Amino acid sequence: MGIDFEKVAEAIEKSSPEIKNLMFSSELVDKIGIIAEENKLEEETAVKLIDEIGYVILSLKPRTSFLRSLIEIGTEKDVVDSITKAVEEKIFIELDKIKNTGNSQEKAKESQPQNNVGASFEQIVLNQ
Numbered sequence: 001m002g003i004d005f006e007k008v009a010e011a012i013e014k015s016s017p018e019i020k021n022l023m024f025s026s027e028l029v030d031k032i033g034i035i036a037e038e039n040k041l042e043e044e045t046a047v048k049l050i051d052e053i054g055y056v057i058l059s060l061k062p063r064t065s066f067l068r069s070l071i072e073i074g075t076e077k078d079v080v081d082s083i084t085k086a087v088e089e090k091i092f093i094e095l096d097k098i099k100n101t102g103n104s105q106e107k108a109k110e111s112q113p114q115n116n117v118g119a120s121f122e123q124i125v126l127n128q
Contacts, residue, residue, distance in 0.1 A: 003060050011058040018098040023057055028091065035086045039079040048073035053087060057095055 012020065022028060032053060036046035052069045055061040061069065066087070070080045 003055055007060060008054070008058065011060055015058060016098070018101070019057060019095075022094055022098060023054060028053075031090045035083060035090065038086070039083050041075065041079075041083075045074055049075070049083070053091060056092070063092065 012023065015023070029050075032046070032050055036049060041049065049070070052061070052066065052073060055069075056063050056066055067080060067084050070083060071077065075083060
C-alpha cells in the first residue's frame with residue numbers, strides 16, 4: 001500500500017531537522033542498498049523497500065507494520081525476517097536515537113521553570 005506524494009511531502013515538511021537529515025542522508029541510501037543486495041531483492045522491490053522505510057521514518061506507518069509491509073510489496077517470505085532484522089539494526093536504531101534525543105530535550109524544557117525563578121541554587125538565594 002503506497003501513501004500519496006502529498007502526505008509524504010507534508011510529513012517531510014513537518015519533520016524535525018534530524019529526521020530530514022536521516023531521510024536524505026547518503027548513508028541511508030547506502031544501507032538500504034546493501035540490505036537489498038545481501039537479500040537479492042529485485043530492483044522494483046528494493047525501490048518499494050526504500051518507500052516503506054521512509055514511511056516508518058516519517059511516522060506515516062507504524063514500525064510494527066513493517067514486516068507486513070515487506071510481504072505486501074512482494075518480498076520473498078524467506079528473506080523477510082532477514083531484511084526486518086537488518087533494517088532494525090542498521091536504520092531504525094538511528095531513528096530511535098533521534099526520537100530519544102528529542103524526548104529528552106522536551107523533558108528538559110518541561111522541567112525548567114517558565115519564569116526562571118529558582119532555576120539555579122544561586123537564583124534561589126538571590127530570590128530570597
